[in-house]
Amino acid sequence: MSLHISIIGGGYVGLVTGACFAQLGNKVTIIEIDQRKIDSINKGIPPIYEEGLEEILKKNSGTRLFATNSYASVAESDVSIICVGTPPNPDGSSNLEYIRSAATSIGEALKDNTRYHVITVKSTVPPGTTEKIVLPEVRRNSGRDSDTLGFCMNPEFLREGRAIEDFLHPDRIVIGSSDEQAEEVLKNLYSTLNAPIISTSLTAAEMIKYTANSFLATKISFSNEIGNICKKLGIDVYDVMKGAGLDHRIGSHFLNAGAGFGGSCFPKDVSALISLAESVGERPQLLHAVIEINEKQPHKMLELVRKRIGDLKGKRIAVLGLAFKDNTDDIRDSRSIPVIEELIKEGADVIAYDPMAMINMKRLFPSITYAKSIKDVLKDADGCLIMTEWPEFSHLSEEFSLMKQPPVILEGRRIIKRPEVEGICW
Structure with missing residues (x-):
């Protein structure tokens, strides 16, 4: 019917x-x-x-x-x-x-x-x-x-x-x-x-949504915290999370360490649940930590690029990926945003590319350069930051020869397997 x-x-x-x-x-x-x-x-x-x-x-x-x-x-x-x-x-x-x-x-x-x-x-x-x-x-x-x-x-x-x-x-x-x-x-x-x-009930249905999104966000921030520890110890966090995730009590989804979560739901919903909890006299310590870890995570990309390149003033930095995730043009709370903001603040020459999200990001950052292709964004770049897991980025190889050599390639999402690539958590 x-x-x-x-x-x-x-x-x-x-x-x-x-x-x-x-x-x-x-x-x-x-x-x-x-x-x-x-x-x-x-x-x-x-x-x-x-x-x-x-x-x-x-x-x-x-x-x-x-x-x-x-x-x-x-x-x-x-x-x-x-x-x-x-x-x-x-x-x-x-x-x-x-x-x-x-x-x-x-x-x-x-x-x-x-x-x-x-x-x-x-x-x-x-x-x-x-x-x-x-x-x-x-x-x-x-x-x-x-x-x-x-x-x-x-x-x-x-x-x-x-x-x-x-x-x-x-x-x-x-x-x-x-x-x-x-x-x-x-x-x-x-x-x-x-x-x-x-x-x-009506109220339980409303709470289910907040609980589901906050739990998934928690898994991401937990994975990133473990990733940050593994980075210091020289351990591959993806091996660690694969081994942990095969436990049926944990599950393998949302355990990929990286630059953190963005989009229209997770940041907003976790913050809303924190506000709701505090309005009834509860301090949700874990949820506060989820947000704190997520806000700090993309800045670790800048720590890596400074370590590898030094002073960023005048350096040409390629940013691959502007959408908060692949297969969308949505830039809301994209982890690329704080990275680009800090690059601009430090005087870097930022050039960016994304298959779908460049028009939306241009409204936010009209002064940076937007490349027409992956080759254009990599040409003569001092460093490359990969911020979104677009499948086409995972196939890049010879294109990195267009960068200044040896290439500095840093990943916020683990999608490329090359020996010279360094990840935010690995």
Whole structure:
């Protein structure tokens, strides 16, 4: 049974969610304030890069998938899914302004409508948000009671660059609900996907998302701390983590030591959980350490390049990789950013290359040079810093002969096997 779904927010999560639900046979309307995104989606052109997204948009835009700036579709929908941003406040807590605004608009659109409707939060929000903000806002602005409205919290677990695969083949589906009827509607929505469904309370579902991301971030910072120790002892940290990760109690994922984590989720979510804990009188020492280690880690790249090259003033430093990870153009909290900032501060001549993220990074660093190719970025470079694990970088070999000799090649991500390459943790 197909449903009519309204997605509030056409950003990364909202667009991928809407596109995938349309691909599964549902009618989807994405509500977005950015007219450029609206036009792009309706033309079947993805406003962001995500593998497989363009094909889904071309297939479904104009038939099962639509974008608009109007909330009119909400009244005709079975489900409204809130996918707006929750950016960090200066103190690290989550800014819930867009969540509240979306809930208000949904409520207004449902006024004088008696059709049963489920409001679902997919945005990452602190425990209690759905129950204490979304639910009362929708009820107050719609004038409707609990018999005709249901509320769910359905967190997303999408990896950028692999989000389509993750949506269609999830490890699990978490549904927090206010009542059984709302839960059943959400279960029906996911009925064609083969994954275990975790049914829980609204607040537990919200906490599951923060817990999952914070645990993964902790594994990364732990691996980096072990890597820093191994570096001093002359031990290959990748051998160490391979041996440790084969223990089924530990697992092999997220144990790759390197320059640290970035992106739109891990830094923000760990900081938000710290803020939440401290608001109830708990000091999360481990989570504070996770952030502290991650902030220090990319600066170790600068320690290495100074050790190998000396004074960086006037030196030509090639930075390979600007996106926070491969297969995306997202630079949010990329570990390249603090590295480039420090190189500029020390007077280095920075030249950068990334297959997808140069346009985005140019908005942040307009004064550095952006190369058209890998060969251009390496030519006459005094040093090369590899910051993103793009597969094409792993095949580099003869290209390093274009650098000043002997080449100084430093890795923040372990992807190249050459004797002259030195890693941040190995």
